[in-house]
Amino acid sequence: MTERGDARPAAADGGDDRPVIDHGHYDVLGIGLGPFNLGLAALLDGADAALDLDAVFLEREPEFAWHEGMLIEGATLEVPFLADLVTMADPTNPHSFLNYVRERDRIYEFYFYETFQIPRREYDAYLRWVAERVPTTQFERDVTSVEYEADGDTADASAGGRFVVEAVTPETGQRYRYRADDLVMGVGSRPVLPGFARDHADGTAPLFHTADYLERRADALETDAITVVGSGQSAAEVVLDLLERQSTHGYRLDWLTRSDGFFPMEYSKLGLQHFTPEYARYFYDLPQSRKDDLLADQDLLYKGIDPETSERIYETLYERSIGDRDPDFGMLATTEVRDLERLAGSYWLECEQRHQERAFALETDAVIFGTGYRRPTPPFLEPITDRIAFDDRGRLSVTADYRLDGEFGGPDDDAGRVFVQNAELHSHGVGTPDLGLGCYRNAIIIDRLAGHEIYPVDRDTIFQDFDVDQFADHASVHTDAPQSLSLTTE
Numbered sequence: 001m002t003e004r005g006d007a008r009p010a011a012a013d014g015g016d017d018r019p020v021i022d023h024g025h026y027d028v029l030g031i032g033l034g035p036f037n038l039g040l041a042a043l044l045d046g047a048d049a050a051l052d053l054d055a056v057f058l059e060r061e062p063e064f065a066w067h068e069g070m071l072i073e074g075a076t077l078e079v080p081f082l083a084d085l086v087t088m089a090d091p092t093n094p095h096s097f098l099n100y101v102r103e104r105d106r107i108y109e110f111y112f113y114e115t116f117q118i119p120r121r122e123y124d125a126y127l128r129w130v131a132e133r134v135p136t137t138q139f140e141r142d143v144t145s146v147e148y149e150a151d152g153d154t155a156d157a158s159a160g161g162r163f164v165v166e167a168v169t170p171e172t173g174q175r176y177r178y179r180a181d182d183l184v185m186g187v188g189s190r191p192v193l194p195g196f197a198r199d200h201a202d203g204t205a206p207l208f209h210t211a212d213y214l215e216r217r218a219d220a221l222e223t224d225a226i227t228v229v230g231s232g233q234s235a236a237e238v239v240l241d242l243l244e245r246q247s248t249h250g251y252r253l254d255w256l257t258r259s260d261g262f263f264p265m266e267y268s269k270l271g272l273q274h275f276t277p278e279y280a281r282y283f284y285d286l287p288q289s290r291k292d293d294l295l296a297d298q299d300l301l302y303k304g305i306d307p308e309t310s311e312r313i314y315e316t317l318y319e320r321s322i323g324d325r326d327p328d329f330g331m332l333a334t335t336e337v338r339d340l341e342r343l344a345g346s347y348w349l350e351c352e353q354r355h356q357e358r359a360f361a362l363e364t365d366a367v368i369f370g371t372g373y374r375r376p377t378p379p380f381l382e383p384i385t386d387r388i389a390f391d392d393r394g395r396l397s398v399t400a401d402y403r404l405d406g407e408f409g410g411p412d413d414d415a416g417r418v419f420v421q422n423a424e425l426h427s428h429g430v431g432t433p434d435l436g437l438g439c440y441r442n443a444i445i446i447d448r449l450a451g452h453e454i455y456p457v458d459r460d461t462i463f464q465d466f467d468v469d470q471f472a473d474h475a476s477v478h479t480d481a482p483q484s485l486s487l488t489t490e
């Protein structure tokens with residue numbers, strides 16, 4: 001096995017005569033470095049010495065970055081600080097948030113802060129701190145292809161590795177090759193603009209996605225009218241920030257959503273039990289058609305507005321309206337933006353209020369879309385697509401233990417597996433993107449990689465039961481009942 005950092009030139013291939021730097025063979029290779037794969041790297045690094053896994057994590061960016069465009073001052077994380085990279089699996093891990101504030105000499109400041117929800121900017125600083133400490137991360141490595149070598153596919157047995165991963169440094173074009181027994185894919189999501197808006201988002205006009213808000217905010221502040229489209233947390237945080245700056249810059253601000261209202265995200269203690277290992281396992285075992293129906297009705301479990309953000313927006317508007325003042329703000333729900341045109345320096349939005357079935361045009365100078373994200377199948381998987389199973393809607397088929405279902409050697413093999421991070425909403429439910437479940441998923445992945453338990457996998461964590469058999473463990477449940485009762489299900 002090639003030691004970490006023992007990179008050596010290999011023969012050039014293809015049309016580029018630049019030598020390929022061969023990084024040798026790893027037990028596990030991570031593609032992409034967001035919070036979930038960074039958490040996996042941190043848990044592997046902080047594990048008992050008995051865990052002898054040689055790992056590497058590749059990221060295309062030159063340094064760690066997490067939602068840079070939405071690190072708005074005053075915005076807080078939507079989950080408690082305990083949902084850091086490691087604590088829920090290993091509270092003693094040196095890469096915990098509490099150790100971060102200790103190492104930064106902020107432990108007493110945090111102690112008197114007295115809140116579980118920390119500033120988003122501080123969470124980003126914590127993630128960067130971990131990324132700098134963990135020795136298995138490599139930046140400026142854009143993975144371009146993944147190939148699979150089954151047993152006997154290569155004559156050079158010493159080359160080893162089930163997977164051959166090619167990567168390139170975006171700036172220089174330098175190429176790299178890695179071999180790995182297993183992969184963990186955490187490539188994240190991509191911002192989505194409506195199709196009619198993409199041609200206008202050229203980086204110069206004041207039209208952009210909330211993902212680019214901090215970078216492009218100044219462009220919008222220079223205009224006379226701004227419209228925000230969407231009613232999720234990101235859109236609400238942008239609206240709040242623009243409201244707080246409105247008196248200084250003097251623009252008109254409007255907020256549109258196609259949803260039925262500007263609703264708060266479910267954040268009650270009983271509602272949050274859907275973001276637990278129990279619910280993920282329960283959801284996984286349901287028929288796929290039932291899962292799809294459930295997800296369609298669960299938007300407010302993970303797509304609504306944080307109650308505190310909602311309150312701050314309302315309180316700001318209330319303060320602005322004292323003395324019969326007009327806050328110069330409008331918000332309209334059940335309204336779909338269907339198209340737009342750029343005319344004489346303004347945008348004209350073609351809208352429809354769906355309940356009234358009434359069309360109208362809104363003139364504005366800047367448009368900020370909070371229209372969500374998508375998770376496309378990464379193009380580097382193209383060489384092994386024929387080995388990967390997809391469901392009837394073209395989504396990746398994912399096993400209960402977060403592996404891609406496909407022809408990679410079978411569930412009992414100790415190599416040739418592709419694990420996924422945050423690509424299984426359709427199979428594992430609403431907790432998939434939740435930071436609080438990252439440690440649970442990583443504990444399962446690490447235990448599978450090691451072949452035995454390294455971190456405990458939580459199984460009895462909440463008061464609620466989702467499964468009838470679970471409920472029957474402590475309740476008087478009968479499958480045969482008096483004749484007067486009907487137990488048939490229509």
